[in-house]
Amino acid sequence: MKTLTVELGDRSYPIFIGEGLLSNSELYTPYIHGRQVLIVTNETVAPLYLSAVKEALVGYQVDEVILPDGEAYKDLTTLNFIYDALLEKQHNRTTTLIALGGGVIGDMTGFAAASYQRGVNFIQVPTTLLSQVDSSVGGKTAVNHPLGKNMIGAFHQPQCVIADVSTLATLPKRELSAGMAEVIKYGLICDAEFYGWLGEHMTGLMSGDVELLSYAIQRSCQDKAEVVAQDETEGGIRAILNLGHTFGHAIESHQGYGNWLHGEAVGTGMLMAVDLGWRMGAVQKSEMLALRDMLLAASLPVVGPRDMGPDDYVIRMQVDKKVLDGRIRLVLLKRIGEAYVTSDVPKELLLQTLQAGEQLGCV
Amino acid sequence: MKTLTVELGDRSYPIFIGEGLLSNSELYTPYIHGRQVLIVTNETVAPLYLSAVKEALVGYQVDEVILPDGEAYKDLTTLNFIYDALLEKQHNRTTTLIALGGGVIGDMTGFAAASYQRGVNFIQVPTTLLSQVDSSVGGKTAVNHPLGKNMIGAFHQPQCVIADVSTLATLPKRELSAGMAEVIKYGLICDAEFYGWLGEHMTGLMSGDVELLSYAIQRSCQDKAEVVAQDETEGGIRAILNLGHTFGHAIESHQGYGNWLHGEAVGTGMLMAVDLGWRMGAVQKSEMLALRDMLLAASLPVVGPRDMGPDDYVIRMQVDKKVLDGRIRLVLLKRIGEAYVTSDVPKELLLQTLQAGEQLGCV
Known part of the structure; x- marks a missing residue:
């Protein structure tokens, strides 16, 4: 496993890169500060990796929200499903969101984290090559608007990024x-x-x-x-x-x-x-x-x-x-x-x- | 006119308090850095003060969005009207939003400013006593969710606050x-x-x-x-x-x-x-x-x-x-x-x- 640090003062965070990382609980626990976790993923990724991530999070209140897959759903309506889940399960300000999926999941989960109760923590678990090399660095989060891409968003840095290269084997x-x-x-x-x-x-x-x-x-x-x-x-x-x-x-x-x-x-x-x-x-x-x-x-x-x-x-x-x-x-x-x-x-x-x-x- | 400075390092900003301020263009221009302005107000306040504010902004591209009045509209759906207006009028990252109204308008406009293109400037022109003493200081912005008040939002400081005490004469x-x-x-x-x-x-x-x-x-x-x-x-x-x-x-x-x-x-x-x-x-x-x-x-x-x-x-x-x-x-x-x-x-x-x-x- 390689570890890379993105240097951003008190918002610095590590990126872990290697095989079989997403089921390794030791990579998550130092970066989860409360007892509540919400995993946000989509219909394509959930059957492949959701259970492995959940097994790594034994001991927390782990909730999940499974969104439809695709850029077409990177909008305010779908974003609201994340807020719904957080509020229905009574997640408070110490919660941690985990983005399990590609760039769309990362961007939406990041913006949900940036805006839920004016900002909570999140962890990125990118499962596509694009999200591993792009959205996992930089803290850009957003959803699309019918009149423009990524027009609604925030800068919000993750606590850590877990880039599991094994997931690329299932990538189209x-x-x-x-x-x-x-x-x-x-x-x-x-x-x-x-x-x-x-x-x-x-x-x-x-x-x-x-x-x-x-x-x-x-x-x-x-x-x-x-x-x-x-x-x-x-x-x-x-x-x-x-x-x-x-x-x-x-x-x-x-x-x-x-x-x-x-x-x-x-x-x-x-x-x-x-x-x-x-x-x-x-x-x-x-x-x-x-x-x-x-x-x-x-x-x-x-x-x-x-x-x-x-x-x-x-x-x-x-x-x-x-x-x-x-x-x-x-x-x-x-x-x-x-x-x-x-x-x-x-x-x-x-x-x-x-x-x-x-x-x-x-x- | 009294001027008070909210000390927040490089996000410090002044609050101007006095009579007849909202039509004074000198209070706006130092705090507008681009050529585009979007005034966000509501159906109750627009007939009273919108034209006076517009007259103070001669020389800018001034667009407006008039929202329905009331806490019931402080939601994602109504927030989207602000994004619609910004995108339809092709506002870019140098735009300045002006919140003309009470706390609901201030909170929604502030969050729209915090999230449009990941953050643009805004000016508060609070027209109620509550918004003059509360939402004009502190940078809290938000909308409500059916399951909780102010659950979706951001911390985003205004460029300045123009608290025109004359507006209280028309306040119920x-x-x-x-x-x-x-x-x-x-x-x-x-x-x-x-x-x-x-x-x-x-x-x-x-x-x-x-x-x-x-x-x-x-x-x-x-x-x-x-x-x-x-x-x-x-x-x-x-x-x-x-x-x-x-x-x-x-x-x-x-x-x-x-x-x-x-x-x-x-x-x-x-x-x-x-x-x-x-x-x-x-x-x-x-x-x-x-x-x-x-x-x-x-x-x-x-x-x-x-x-x-x-x-x-x-x-x-x-x-x-x-x-x-x-x-x-x-x-x-x-x-x-x-x-x-x-x-x-x-x-x-x-x-x-x-x-x-x-x-x-x-x-």
């Missing part, structure tokens, strides 16, 4: 790919060495090699933790974590949440950002093609939805959180391994990227 | 009384001198004397600010602000929110707490009777609902936020002007208080 291949998009992102924005390593090991990673996956998760969390530690509430540098996300959110929003997986949209969005960087002269064509190959090796889409035109992107990019006073701000690359944020995007080149379609990354 | 008498209950509370818990002053001036205060009201608001905010500054997120001393609230919440919850005004329930709850204190030997009978007289002078009820028995109280007190691991914790008085929190309440005496009914404060 498509979701492994989606998670891999975020792993690739860390290489692109701040870790050229790791990016090189990923190029060499993508086949092994996608075949489910536990050693390789453990290393990739650890390195991704480390990279993210370093960025978050510099900027907990996203005033500045943290925005580079959104490489590909402004394009990606536009795709998700246009297609209806849940049709494209978040990681799929981000993967294509990263290629669009790098395509734009190439048009702006910052990235070599060969580097852009190498990224395209890596995304293909991870079974990720490398072109946006066929029914989306440039206008469809622009309208949706205007309401993205990264927009300041109407100007589109984007995360772009200076070079592989170094990202920056800019509002100074030549509109002409942006439109070329949005129009590239099939030719994205290969003109 | 019953609401002036409800606010006065909280004013009396500050005297009881931490300011014996102020409590004495209130005893002398209750008639003038209730007749709407602006000078007297300004002083009472200022002193109440000062008292509350001092308590809050010691304990921003309610770990300890701040709990004394809940004198009367555990009994009061039980009354409100049993009667259905909005039938008893919050201040009315707290007023009766304070008398119950003092009655219990008398039974425990901490408070003189004459002091208890003086409080009863002061509540009557403020046209406040001095006996709980006739249809509530001791069991009705106890069940509802169990789910109160002040409960730790099943033990009822109460705020009681050591003496007039000094409160403390205890879980060590003799059950027998508590039941006597809950059974006292008409005899409360006068056996």
Whole structure:
């Protein structure tokens, strides 16, 4: 087992990474301060792992709430099921919520914890690659609104994160790919060495090699933790974590949440950002093609939805959180391994990227 | 105009108290950092003051959302109307919400601000005595859940508070009384001198004397600010602000929110707490009777609902936020002007208080 600490002063917390961790009671008990626990999970994950987690929590008042599975349920209505459970079982301010599932469960449980009685503790037990490398670091919690993704939320740090790599064995291949998009992102924005390593090991990673996956998760969390530690509430540098996300959110929003997986949209969005960087002269064509190959090796889409035109992107990019006073701000690359944020995007080149379609990354 | 600063480090903010303030643009502009403003108000307050506030905000993108009036609408469904307005008008992270109304508007707008895009700025313009002396200090924001009051919320400090005493002229008498209950509370818990002053001036205060009201608001905010500054997120001393609230919440919850005004329930709850204190030997009978007289002078009820028995109280007190691991914790008085929190309440005496009914404060 590897242990990584996210350094955030008195809100610092450990991430445990390894095999078979979710049934290990010693990882939970130091981080549960009351006698009450509510496990929040979904219909897909519950049959696989709920009983193992409950066995690790003998001696506590353990309640559970099982939500429907999917991004479509990441809303205020479903969030309210968590509050209902907490209040029906009379959970008080010393309760601990445990998020057992992927990013949707983590985000919703985190926001429920942030807002129940104005804030209670929670523990993340992410069971997807995406949530292990993304939502387990940074304390971002949220639900969606019909008019925008993650528009309602809070910054709320967990007590600890238990990333059990064994759970990836039951993860659908498509979701492994989606998670891999975020792993690739860390290489692109701040870790050229790791990016090189990923190029060499993508086949092994996608075949489910536990050693390789453990290393990739650890390195991704480390990279993210370093960025978050510099900027907990996203005033500045943290925005580079959104490489590909402004394009990606536009795709998700246009297609209806849940049709494209978040990681799929981000993967294509990263290629669009790098395509734009190439048009702006910052990235070599060969580097852009190498990224395209890596995304293909991870079974990720490398072109946006066929029914989306440039206008469809622009309208949706205007309401993205990264927009300041109407100007589109984007995360772009200076070079592989170094990202920056800019509002100074030549509109002409942006439109070329949005129009590239099939030719994205290969003109 | 008086200016009071709530000292909370980098979250410190001023409270402006005086006549005719809500139309003074100079009080707003230093505290609005973007170009977008959303005024949140209700159907009762909008016809009275909305246009005056809008005139003070010339030059900004000013949008508005007018909610139905009343505690019954302090819920997730109504909260969502605020998010709808923010997203329909494409408000970004630099937006400022302005809460124009009483405590319900302040609490909901504050929580919307705390959670919209994980946190944006807000300004409080409280238009009731209760909200001027209570919710304008302390940063508590929340909505109700069918199973409990203020169960979903956040700590989120405003940029400034503009307490316009002129608005009290249009306030229904019953609401002036409800606010006065909280004013009396500050005297009881931490300011014996102020409590004495209130005893002398209750008639003038209730007749709407602006000078007297300004002083009472200022002193109440000062008292509350001092308590809050010691304990921003309610770990300890701040709990004394809940004198009367555990009994009061039980009354409100049993009667259905909005039938008893919050201040009315707290007023009766304070008398119950003092009655219990008398039974425990901490408070003189004459002091208890003086409080009863002061509540009557403020046209406040001095006996709980006739249809509530001791069991009705106890069940509802169990789910109160002040409960730790099943033990009822109460705020009681050591003496007039000094409160403390205890879980060590003799059950027998508590039941006597809950059974006292008409005899409360006068056996």
